Amino acid sequence: MSISVSVVSGCADLPFATSSAQTTSTSGGVGGSSDSAHPPPPPSSNGNLRNSHQNSQQNHQNHRHAISDTVAMAGDDLSNVPAAVIIQLDIEKEMRSSRSRFLEQQELLAEMSREMDNLLREKLQMQQNFQDLEKKYKKAKYASRELAKILENDLCGTPSDGSGGFNHRGAPESDDEDSSLFQRSRSLSRAQKEQEMRQKAEKIVEKSENRKSEELIDRLINENESLMIDLERERKMTESLQDDLEKNRRMVIEREETLEELKMKLNKAETKAQQCESDLTRTSTDLAMERLRSEAEAQGVDLVTTKRTLRTLRETNETRSGPF
Incomplete structure (x- = not known):
């Protein structure tokens, strides 16, 4: 509402002053033409009427000077520009800046x-x-388990076969039994050491595989978490944008x-200004008439x-010259 009032006041201030100056100049021109068209009264006429005519001319000139002073009091370069145009330019600048930001x-x-x-x-x-x-880790784990099972089966099968052969051969000599037991114990100890190794x-x-896989899993989890954090940040930024x-x-x-x-109000103010100018011209012409x-x-x-007075003078002259 304050913007509309300033627009109407700005539009009402500037065009009215110029129109009033123009109307006063036109009325002054009409008055001057009337003064030049009609000669002044003769010196033998009434002095009061002449004084009133001079006073009216002086008041009219003073009014013209006052209006011209009010027009010249604008001072700056934008005195002839309506306030609505300045406001419109400011709004257009703000709209351009907001569009560029957009x-x-x-x-x-x-x-x-x-x-x-x-x-x-x-x-x-x-x-x-x-x-x-994960698939590779599962495959490696499954392969290691299978390998461990195979090794266990191999190690468990060697003593059973040896003991079975010993029973099938019957009762050999004592030296052969000692040597075979010694070799068998050595082979079992070697097999146990190899199995332990x-x-x-x-x-x-x-x-090592578990450690590597755990490190990879931890690194992937950390990277996924960082990516999730980045995605959440980006999502928030996009939402804010x-x-x-x-x-x-x-x-x-x-x-x-x-x-x-504002454009509608400016158009209304311009129409009102034109109406006021037409009214002022009409009033000025009416005043001149x-x-x-x-x-x-x-x-x-x-x-x-x-x-x-001439008739009375003539009558007095006739009365004076009558007896002669």
């Missing part, structure tokens, strides 16, 4: 969406790699609506008085 935010949103797509692709690729590593090696390999874009759209729509309202009529009536009264 376009920049759209570009940022597009870049963020591209980055989010790239991050999603990387996340899917890392998930695929993680699944492949294999078990230790398998445990070490399994531990979308909110800003929505706010800017609403601001642009509101500014356009206010601009349309009234002034001319009053001057004509005053001159007619002066003529009547002069005729009466």
Whole structure:
């Protein structure tokens, strides 16, 4: 409401002053033409009428000087520019700046969406790699278990075969039994040592594989968590950007609506100014016609008085010259 009042007041101040100056100049021109068309009254006429005519001319000139002073009091370069035009220019500047910000935010949103797509692709690729590593780890674990089972079966089968052969051969000599028992014990101890070494090696390999797989899993989990954090941050940023874009759209729509309202008010103010100018021209012409009529009536009264005075002078002269 304050903007509309300032627009109407600004539009009402500037054109009215110029129109009033123009109307006063036109009325002054009409008055001057009337003064030049009608000669002044004769010196023998009434002095009061002449003084009133001079006073009216002086008041008219003072009024013209006062109006010209009010027009010149604007002072700056924008004195002849309506306030509504200045407000409209400011609003257009703000709309341009808001549109530029809107376009920049759209570009940022597009870049963020591209980055989010790239991050999603990387996340899917890392998930695929993680699944492949899990499959490889399961296969290696299954193979190590199978290998351990095979080794256990081999180690368990050697003493049973030897004992079976010894029973089938019957009762050999004592030296052969001692040598065979000694060799068998040595072979069993070697087999046990080899089995222990294999078990230790398998445990070490399994531990190293488990450690590597755990490290890979931990690293993948950390990377997934960091990616999730980045995605959440990007999502929040996109939401904030979308909110800003929505706010800017609403601001642009509101500014356009206010601009349309101001344009309508400016058109109304211009129509009112034109009506006031036409009314002022009519009143100035009416005043000029009234002034001319009053001057004509005053001159007619002066003529009547002069005729009466001449008649009285003639009668007095006739009365004086009558007896002679």
